[in-house]
Amino acid sequence: MPIRVYDIASSRAGDKGNTSNISVVCYDKKDWQFLATHLTADRVMQEFAHIASGPVTRYELPNLKAFNFVIEGALGGGVTISLAQDAHGKTLSSVMLGIELDSSQTT
């Protein structure tokens, strides 16, 4: 059974220029390691490839049972010139939450 990020974490997107940062915050500390293994920067780039030029950088915040994904080239050239309805990319957190991860390798 695949696990969605949504099942174990919450997420919020923020913007700076043409870069989106999307946090992933586990509800339970025990799930952090699973995401550390499976929700890699490459995996996230794959899911955002049709939206963002990349690269994606992942920062780890184990104290906050969280990750911060910084996705470059994600906002249609930047909030102020973007033609998108959601120029800030606020809804991109839902793309993150929809990512399905293979749970068969869980410990």
Place this chain on the structure above:
Amino acid sequence: MKSIDAVRIGVGAGFSDDRLTPALDLVSRVDLDYLVLECLAERTIARENLSRAKDPDKGYTPSLHERLQMLLPTCMEKNIRIVTNMGAANPLGAARAARDEATNLGLGSVPVAVVLGDDVTELVRSNPGLELLEDHLPVESLMDRIVSANAYLGADVICEALRTRAPIVITGRVADPSLFLAPLMHEFGWTSDNQTLMGQGTMAGHLLECSVSVAGGYFGWPGKKDVPNLADSAFPYADVGRDGSLFISKTPGTGGLVSVQTCSEQLIYEVHDPQNYITPDCVMDITGVDLIQAGENRVQARGAIGKPATDSYKVTVGYTDGYIGEGEVSYGGIGALDRARWAAEIVKERLRKQNFVYDDFRVDFIGMSSLHGKLDERVEPYEVRLRLAGRTQNRRAAQAVGFETRAMHIHGPGGGGGGSDPKVRDVLAVKSVLIPKHLVRTQVVLEN
């Protein structure tokens, strides 16, 4: 001067169009020492500069009047000092407006301290070689289109304004967390060499700067993340100790939620490298932060570090970049998507035949692909709203996008309806440069 061991800071606005009444609830029900009103987004100052060009008395945050009319009587009565960046492109004009409001409310002559120096437009114009952070081109590439350039000033100059003892401090562009850190440095005598205190004070600011976002706003999710009585959501405040201890709470008797999860989301919000969050006051490291539920709707935050500040200010350069034109029309029922696609092709062909060119053009099928793309993978819904948008240096080309889309009412496929009025807006874009701090002259003016 009396020595105090704790300061209570609330936030009464987190963006220029923030809700009004939660701020009144906060100052009425909680004994605050300071209320911060944060009202400037990235390009707000550029926009307000255009307002000021039309009317030299304008150029500050328009909602200043309404906010102060509502909040000043209680703040003056309870001795709550207001710190706000509603000065935008005209802090002195904002100060005059604030003093007028106080007079009209029967509060007499209220002194207002004004922070100046963030406007570095001339400095940027005289340094065309400054490198833009986004594309590494010299700022010269924007030169004839620059509307404004404003440096994110820090807590030091706000402290100077607080020392005037004015009940109201008004700034233009400053870093958002600095609005909160400054009262703490002022009250406790904190100095920038203490990394624990600078970190904790900056974290307090970062947790509060988006107002309700730390208190259950923009958080709830049916069946997953419950937020009690969200309709009555409240603004938060922080209790900060002289030793840097920090607790986040919200107005009692209201809806919303302050939890470890709400604080975590806000703490990471708009941070890139969590070990190096750069403000004018310090470089904050939040990787060692612990959040602890200390009570109902009360979270303790500890462990932030404020490493030494950099020697430059970040400067936002606002410039004009043509126009964006938009139009929308809806299709429903049988073949809704096919008709919407056909309409989009017809509009594009008509724009082409008029020789209009666009720097960027976008077709959205709202309900399917306007947010996250992948039209071909989406299930077709019952109804589709077509949206076309184009960015161009030619105003007529921008107008034509909405004009031709609305014409789908009679010149397009059958059964379209609800076309929007054509929309055109001027594009005010922003890019950034760094300027050495020593080149920027800050100043405090007391209006009384």
